[in-house]
Amino acid sequence: MSAIAMHASDGLFDAPTSLLFGAVAVAGVALATVKARADLDDRTAPLAGLVAAFVFAVQMLNFPVLPGVSGHLLGGALAAILAGPWVGALCVTIVLVVQALLFADGGLTALGANVTNMALIGTAAGFLVAVVLRRLAVRSRGGLLVVAFTAALVNTVAAALGFVLEYALGGQGAVSLGGLAAALVGVHLLIGVGEGVITALTVGAVAGVRPDLVYLLRGRASAREAVT
Amino acid sequence: MSASVLHRPGDSAVHRLPAHVKIVAAFAAVLAVVATPREAVWAFGLDLAVLLAVWSVAGVPVGWFARRALIEVPFVLLAVLLPFVGGGPRTDVLGVAVSVEGTLAGWNILAKGTLGVLISLTLAATTGPGELLAGLRRLRVPRLFTTIASLMLRYAEVIVAEARRMRIARLCRGHDPRFLWQAAAVARGIGVLFLRSYERGERVHLAMLARGWTGALPVPAAPPVGPRRWLAGVSPAAVVAIGSGVALWLT
Numbered sequence: 001m002s003a004i005a006m007h008a009s010d011g012l013f014d015a016p017t018s019l020l021f022g023a024v025a026v027a028g029v030a031l032a033t034v035k036a037r038a039d040l041d042d043r044t045a046p047l048a049g050l051v052a053a054f055v056f057a058v059q060m061l062n063f064p065v066l067p068g069v070s071g072h073l074l075g076g077a078l079a080a081i082l083a084g085p086w087v088g089a090l091c092v093t094i095v096l097v098v099q100a101l102l103f104a105d106g107g108l109t110a111l112g113a114n115v116t117n118m119a120l121i122g123t124a125a126g127f128l129v130a131v132v133l134r135r136l137a138v139r140s141r142g143g144l145l146v147v148a149f150t151a152a153l154v155n156t157v158a159a160a161l162g163f164v165l166e167y168a169l170g171g172q173g174a175v176s177l178g179g180l181a182a183a184l185v186g187v188h189l190l191i192g193v194g195e196g197v198i199t200a201l202t203v204g205a206v207a208g209v210r211p212d213l214v215y216l217l218r219g220r221a222s223a224r225e226a227v228t
Numbered sequence: 229m230s231a232s233v234l235h236r237p238g239d240s241a242v243h244r245l246p247a248h249v250k251i252v253a254a255f256a257a258v259l260a261v262v263a264t265p266r267e268a269v270w271a272f273g274l275d276l277a278v279l280l281a282v283w284s285v286a287g288v289p290v291g292w293f294a295r296r297a298l299i300e301v302p303f304v305l306l307a308v309l310l311p312f313v314g315g316g317p318r319t320d321v322l323g324v325a326v327s328v329e330g331t332l333a334g335w336n337i338l339a340k341g342t343l344g345v346l347i348s349l350t351l352a353a354t355t356g357p358g359e360l361l362a363g364l365r366r367l368r369v370p371r372l373f374t375t376i377a378s379l380m381l382r383y384a385e386v387i388v389a390e391a392r393r394m395r396i397a398r399l400c401r402g403h404d405p406r407f408l409w410q411a412a413a414v415a416r417g418i419g420v421l422f423l424r425s426y427e428r429g430e431r432v433h434l435a436m437l438a439r440g441w442t443g444a445l446p447v448p449a450a451p452p453v454g455p456r457r458w459l460a461g462v463s464p465a466a467v468v469a470i471g472s473g474v475a476l477w478l479t
Contacts, residue, residue, distance in 0.1 A: 010344025011337045015263035033370050045372065046436070049379025050429040054422055056380060057387045094377045101251070101360055103234060104296070104348035107341065108258040198418055205419020206426075213426065 007099070007114055008163065010107030017170025022112030028120040029093050035086035051083045052091035058198070059095060074118050077126030077155035078199045081148055082206065084215040085127040092119035117162035126155030130216055137216055144207055144217075145200040152199035156192035160184045234296065234352040241460075242286035242354045246453050247363025249461035254351040257465035260472040261343045266336040268475030275343050275471065278464045279350065286354050293353075297345050357381050366450065386432075387425045394421060 013021075040048055055075035075095070080088035093115050099105040106114050130137065130151040137147040164181045171177075207214050237243075242250075257275075264271045283290060355363070358378070365374045394417055433441075453461075 009337075009341040010258055010262055011340025013262075015259060018259065018262060029373075033372055037372060040372070045375055046379050046429060046433045047426070049376045050383045050426055052376055052380035053383035053387055054425065056384050057391070058418070090373070090376065091380075094373060094380060097364075098357075098377055098380065100348065102352050102357055104345050104352050107344040108255055108348055109262045109344065201416060202419040202422055206422055209423055210426070 007096075007106030008110040008117075008166075010109050012107075012110060012171065013113060013166055014170040015109070017166060018109040018112060020112075020169070021116050021166060022109075025093075025112040025115035025120065029090065029115065032086045032089040032093070032120075036084075036090045039084050039087050048083060048087050048091060051079050051087070052094050055079055055091055056095045056098070059099075073195050073198060074122055074156060074159060076118055076123035076159070077130070077148070077152040077195070078202060080123045080127040081130055081151060081199070081203055081216045082214060085123060087215075088127065089119045089123045092123055113163070113166045117159040117166070121162040122155040122159035125158035126151040129154045134216065141204060141207070145204050147216075148200040148203040149196035152196040153189070153192035156188050156195050157185060160188035234349065235356050236288055236292070236353045237356070238287055238354065240286045240354070242282060242350075245354075245461045246366075246450065246457070247355050247359040248366040249363075249453060249458055250351055250355055251360070251363050251367065253462045253465040254347050256462065257468045258344050258347050260465065260469040261340055261347070264340075264472040264475050265479045266332055266339070267479055271471045271475040272339045272343065275468050276346075278467050279343070279346055282350060282464050286350070288350075288353050293346055293349050296349055297342060362450070383425065383429060386428060387421065390425050390428070391417075391421055394424075 036048075055078065058073045058075050058078070074092070076088060076092050078088075079091045082088070083091065096106060096111065096114050096119060100108055100111050100114075130147055133147040133150065136143040138144075161181075161184075164177070164184060167180060168177055171180075203214065207217060211217050257278075261272075261275055264275075280290070283293065361374050361378050361381075364377075365371070398417075
């Protein structure tokens with residue numbers, strides 16, 4: 001199978017599946033919006049816009065994975081580590097909606113599935129990994145890099161598994177599910193390595209200069225302030 | 229806005245139609261296309277005819293859409309492979325055994341994917357980014373969402389310009405951007421790019437506060453859209469939906 005882009009197009013899923021995941025996406029994004037309000041105020045909304053713009057720009061970076069297959073970054077783990085899971089999910093959703101409406105990238109009926117995979121499942125999985133490994137992340141810079149790498153890798157593979165789930169429910173192809181799952185997970189492990197390297201480098205650079213901007217480290221920063 | 233590479237400014241009836249009507253019509257049309265049974269080839273032909281009519285009203289040449297529809301190529305490749313990897317009974321086409329189910333599935337993805345991209349492109353070509361966000365706002369999308377989205381479009385240009393500046397700086401220091409070396413340098417520079425954009429964003433934000441930013445972009449009040457305008461706006465989508473319904477009824 002050659003050249004798999006992450007944004008599903010129209011026609012891959014049947015209409016009931018498209019509507020079902022549209023509803024899942026709307027519910028998930030509504031929850032993220034409510035929760036993100038607590039993290040954001042008028043002061044920080046523009047900064048969320050910047051994180052979204054960064055994810056948007058980074059998604060344009062395509063890198064070769066295998067001959068004929070190129071992957072692009074999803075940015076979910078990056079956004080969640082920098083801005084928190086709710087704002088992160090909201091940012092990735094905004095990127096996907098704008099790409100679908102302004103750039104015809106990803107089908108309109110597949111938008112629900114794309115948002116569910118990349119903004120909800122991927123970001124949640126990546127952030128859960130980061131939270132579980134948080135003790136490692138706050139210990140040293142190397143630990144933080146490892147955590148960011150792992151979170152981004154898991155984020156990518158989880159998003160691919162979300163696609164497999166949707167395909168199992170309402171896929172319009174005649175490929176065997178096992179073969180599709182193996183091919184997708186294999187390709188996305190490779191994409192995930194690239195995503196992990198870039199996420200780790202970005203988080204590392206930001207944590208080195210402005211640790212206050214890294215949501216995952218926020219508890220530590222406030223604890224340090226309390227001590228001094 | 230340079231971010232709006234697909235927008236073709238114009239003054240046709242399609243361009244002037246309020247954005248929220250166009251968004252609703254586009255979603256309805258794509259959903260109808262996806263619901264169409266794959267055997268109903270005539271229905272897909274009807275959809276294409278509707279699109280051609282909309283394009284002629286909008287004054288956007290067909291070639292423009294054809295070139296930009298190439299975004300879909302990865303999925304076409306998947307569709308072309310399906311006849312050969314699909315299971316089930318096989319039939320001979322030009323001496324090559326292909327899977328019947330796989331061929332139908334491939335055709336299905338190809339036809340619906342292409343029509344979906346063309347409908348999305350029609351929306352993107354005739355609606356500017358600002359109008360589109362105002363349309364989402366009128367469709368009751370939360371203000372936080374549209375505010376972040378509009379700031380994102382602004383900052384995207386800042387980030388692209390910042391990346392270009394960093395690339396020129398690297399070139400001045402003797403960097404030789406070939407494909408793979410460039411990738412390594414870009415990867416290393418991404419963290420710095422984020423910081424520089426972020427700090428620039430903070431400065432921009434302080435400037436916005438000084439000019440009275442209240443947390444939301446001012447949206448000019450738009451006049452309500454009458455039922456006749458709504459009907460005219462969604463009529464192409466209605467034709468597509470009727471075609472889909474008839475095809476579903478026939479099969």
